[in-house]
Amino acid sequence: MDQRIIVAGASLGGLRAAEQLRAAGWVGEIIVIGEENHPPYNRPPLSKEVLAAPGTPQEVLAKLAFRARRSATGIQWRLGTRITASNLADRTITLEDGEEIGFDGLVIATGLRPAQVVVPGPVDGRHVLRTIDDAMALHAVLVPGAQVGVIGSGFIGCESAATAASLGCTVTLVEGRTGPMERPLGSALSSGVREMFSRRGVDCRTAVSVVAYRGDGSCTGIELSDGSLVAAEVIIEAVGSHANVEWLQGNGLDLSDGVECDRNLRVLAADGQPMSRVVAVGDIARYPDVRNGLPARRVEHWATPTDTAKIAAPALVAGIAGRQPAEAPAPLPSFWTDIFGTRINGVGSPAHAEETRILEGDPGQPQEGVAVGYYRGNTLIGVVNAGLPASRHLHYRQLVLDAGALVTN
Amino acid sequence: MAQITVDRKLCDNHGQCAIAAPKVFSMNDEGILEFEETFDDALLDEVEEAIDVCPVQAIFVKD
Ligand SMILES: Cc1cc2nc3c(=O)[nH]c(=O)nc-3n(C[C@H](O)[C@H](O)[C@H](O)COP(=O)(O)OP(=O)(O)OC[C@H]3O[C@@H](n4cnc5c(N)ncnc54)[C@H](O)[C@@H]3O)c2cc1C
Ligand code: SF4
Numbered sequence: 001m002d003q004r005i006i007v008a009g010a011s012l013g014g015l016r017a018a019e020q021l022r023a024a025g026w027v028g029e030i031i032v033i034g035e036e037n038h039p040p041y042n043r044p045p046l047s048k049e050v051l052a053a054p055g056t057p058q059e060v061l062a063k064l065a066f067r068a069r070r071s072a073t074g075i076q077w078r079l080g081t082r083i084t085a086s087n088l089a090d091r092t093i094t095l096e097d098g099e100e101i102g103f104d105g106l107v108i109a110t111g112l113r114p115a116q117v118v119v120p121g122p123v124d125g126r127h128v129l130r131t132i133d134d135a136m137a138l139h140a141v142l143v144p145g146a147q148v149g150v151i152g153s154g155f156i157g158c159e160s161a162a163t164a165a166s167l168g169c170t171v172t173l174v175e176g177r178t179g180p181m182e183r184p185l186g187s188a189l190s191s192g193v194r195e196m197f198s199r200r201g202v203d204c205r206t207a208v209s210v211v212a213y214r215g216d217g218s219c220t221g222i223e224l225s226d227g228s229l230v231a232a233e234v235i236i237e238a239v240g241s242h243a244n245v246e247w248l249q250g251n252g253l254d255l256s257d258g259v260e261c262d263r264n265l266r267v268l269a270a271d272g273q274p275m276s277r278v279v280a281v282g283d284i285a286r287y288p289d290v291r292n293g294l295p296a297r298r299v300e301h302w303a304t305p306t307d308t309a310k311i312a313a314p315a316l317v318a319g320i321a322g323r324q325p326a327e328a329p330a331p332l333p334s335f336w337t338d339i340f341g342t343r344i345n346g347v348g349s350p351a352h353a354e355e356t357r358i359l360e361g362d363p364g365q366p367q368e369g370v371a372v373g374y375y376r377g378n379t380l381i382g383v384v385n386a387g388l389p390a391s392r393h394l395h396y397r398q399l400v401l402d403a404g405a406l407v408t409n
Numbered sequence: 410m411a412q413i414t415v416d417r418k419l420c421d422n423h424g425q426c427a428i429a430a431p432k433v434f435s436m437n438d439e440g441i442l443e444f445e446e447t448f449d450d451a452l453l454d455e456v457e458e459a460i461d462v463c464p465v466q467a468i469f470v471k472d
Contacts, residue, residue, distance in 0.1 A: 016461065019461075042464070042465075042466065044464060066466065067460075067466060069457055069460075069461070071457075302464060303425075303462065306461050306462060336423065336464070388440070389422075389436070389438070389439055389440020389441075390422050390423060390424030390427075390436040390440040390442075391424070391436040391437065391438055391439075391440050392440070393424055394424055394427060394428065394436060397428070
């Protein structure tokens with residue numbers, strides 16, 4: 001019988017893993033199992049263009065579906081199918097309907113789901129944003145004049161606040177820290193982004209948290225920790241995420257924050273040793289930051305599924321064959337976000353900086369073009385630029401690569 | 410030799426392709442994509458990577 005690899009999760013990570021398994025010479029079976037009914041599709045437009053103007057569900061899917069590599073043939077897709085349990089020692093997974101499937105190798109690519117705000121009050125009117133269905137439902141209520149409260153000002157919160165404001169909604173952005181996207185960008189750029197929001201009429205309430213939602217049956221307002229009340233009938237909760245790890249419980253893994261891996265993306269067993277037949281890719285994988293010598297962390301950016309699949313797939317194929325994987329490269333994280341038409345591009349690990357320095361422009365005016373360097377000691381570990389041509393972004397990316405001790409990609 | 414097309418209506422000048430396959434794609438000083446319309450088969454791996462990393466899936470290859 002053919003040997004079989006199961007890929008759990010059918011989004012970007014699952015697709016890239018399947019493609020990279022073929023690229024790594026795997027000729028056995030590949031079954032990709034995913035809970036959503038849609039084939040893998042692109043999520044970033046869900047808080048940007050698609051939230052602004054989705055069209056019909058068919059049009060959205062046509063626009064967003066990924067094209068698989070032509071070399072990725074003979075892949076079986078089981079969509080609309082949830083995995084509920086696994087036994088890694090016996091090498092089986094169990095589906096919702098009780099069917100058990102055996103595997104020779106397993107790729108964990110079940111990603112994240114949005115966290116929600118746990119406070120008293122009505123449930124109607126509250127939204128999260130991760131899937132096509134979420135975006136369609138949210139678009140339908142973002143009508144001109146709607147009062148919208150966005151909770152959390154990370155990338156998804158900021159982008160949906162900007163999109164809602166462009167659609168003519170009255171938007172309040174609620175953030176527990178001191179400014180929008182402050183954690184990934186640092187305080188200087190965060191203030192500039194706040195300015196951009198203010199100019200477009202978005203009210204940023206910072207250093208406050210939600211105490212309760214108000215309303216009878218459905219939301220009409222948000223009660224904040226400073227005692228103020230914000231009128232809002234549409235609530236967008238963008239307060240982080242939970243890793244979809246429940247189906248991995250009972251195997252002795254460290255599931256406290258995604259799935260813990262070594263630098264080859266091999267999942268660590270209870271004894272801390274890497275397993276040869278189980279790897280993880282994408283948002284769910286917590287892997288060491290070898291570039292900066294920092295502890296393992298998850299990297300929730302679009303580039304991560306592709307970067308990690310390139311490492312995990314050959315490691316899994318080697319593991320099944322009883323070989324050690326080749327030395328893995330250390331991917332350089334990168335992200336982008338679009339706020340009111342200004343592109344913000346980041347490379348490296350700005351959130352881990354001890355110090356920031358302005359490389360060009362005025363961080364108070366991100367839309368005019370600015371670049372900020374992020375340092376640990378004297379080492380440049382990241383750059384974020386906004387409103388600059390992509391050629392500048394490539395230049396700064398090279399500076400970060402050159403500064404790193406590990407130049408591997 | 411294989412041929413590349415980029416859907417310019419989709420391309421958002423992210424520049425990711427120029428990182429993955431710098432012999433084929435580059436960004437000019439205005440930040441606009443420039444690319445070679447044909448490439449040697451030896452570069453197929455790099456070009457497939459460029460296709461993968463394009464956030465808007467704007468790159469197409471035909472042989
Ligand atoms: C609205 C939005 C905007 C974004 N914008 C940007 C951006 O501008 N820039 C950027 O760099 N990144 C952005 N991202 C992040 C990027 O989209 C993610 O990093 C990427 O989607 C991660 O892919 P993944 O395959 O690892 O996980 P996911 O996309 O989360 O996929 C996991 C899949 O597994 C399935 N699954 C879960 N549990 C099970 C189970 N038990 N059984 C079967 N299937 C299961 C899920 O249904 C899902 O389809 C954005 C994300 C969102 C949601
Ligand atoms: S990566 Fe895609 S969007 Fe970016 S320049 Fe290349 S083709 Fe255009």
